Amino acid sequence: MxxxxxxxxxxxxxxxxxxxxxxxxxxxxxxxxxxxxxxxxxxxxxxxxxxxxxxxxxxxxxxxxxxxxxxxxxxxxxxxxxxxxxxxxxxxxxxxxxxxxxxxxxxIEEEMSKVKVLLIGGGGVNISLAENFEKEKLKYVLLLSDKTEAEKLSEKGIKAYAINLISEDEIRKFHPEKVKSIIVDMQNSSDMLYVILILTELAKESNIITIVHNEDLEKRLESVKKIKDIKIINPSKQVANELLSLLQEK
The missing domain is CATH 1.10.287.70 (Helix Hairpins)
Structure with missing residues (x-):
């Protein structure tokens, strides 16, 4: 009524x-x-x-x-x-x-109780992972700062939510402490660093994987590893190393 x-x-x-x-x-x-x-x-x-x-x-x-x-x-x-x-x-x-x-x-709580991976940020790696997770029927949630992008992805069946990514209260609603792995892939380096610092407090038992796109952020995250063991992946560097190896083989 x-x-x-x-x-x-x-x-x-x-x-x-x-x-x-x-x-x-x-x-x-x-x-x-x-x-x-x-x-x-x-x-x-x-x-x-x-x-x-x-x-x-x-x-x-x-x-x-x-x-x-x-x-x-x-x-x-x-x-x-x-x-x-x-x-x-x-x-x-x-x-x-x-x-x-x-x-x-x-x-959200019901969905998060089943989620194994929490994807934070709309970087290319996270978007690709979300699409693959959806195909494989894996339990995940993708958090974005762009509402329009989240709506577009939701229309495609992606479990995407738009929130204020640099708000601890907003992230807390998705219970990061309950998921096994958290992958952070954001374009803004400062925001990404802040989010990771939040996660070190909220998700002490979760595996945190960061996707970095520049060496400066990679160096800054090395200091965070003193607080919590996080994995840092630089796709650009990995691709460059693989290409270098291929060229050297030829």
């Missing part, structure tokens, strides 16, 4: 107050000169809406004690009904968002 019983009841109460205002002002307008304007149906609706919305243009006003008492009652009950409806509906919206978030987190 989109709205709770309480919200529906509060809306009905607000509707009742509006009807009370329209009918009451219409009757009072015809029983005597209680307002400064002729209270036909249009004026009664207009007066009620303007009064309950607290706009109060002042073009239609009560001019007798009975009219003023009626307006006071209308405002008191109207504001109460309006605030009750607003609170109830806001509560329903907030509750729905909390339930959606809880459901999403539970889904």
């Amino acid at each position: 989109l709205l709770s019983v309480r919200s529906i009841a509060s809306l009905l109460l607000l509707g009742g107050v509006v009807i009370f205002g329209v009918v009451g002002s219409f009757i009072l307008g015809h029983l005597g000169h209680n307002f400064n304007e002729c209270m036909n149906l249009i004026n009664s609706i207009y007066f009620t809406v303007v009064t309950l919305s607290t706009v109060g243009y002042g073009d239609i006003v009560p001019i007798t004690p009975i009219g003023k008492i009626f307006v006071v009652i209308l405002i008191v009950f109207g504001m109460g009904a309006f605030l009750t409806a607003l609170t109830s509906i806001s509560g329903d919206i907030a509750s729905k968002r909390i339930l959606d978030l809880t459901s999403k987190l539970e889904k």
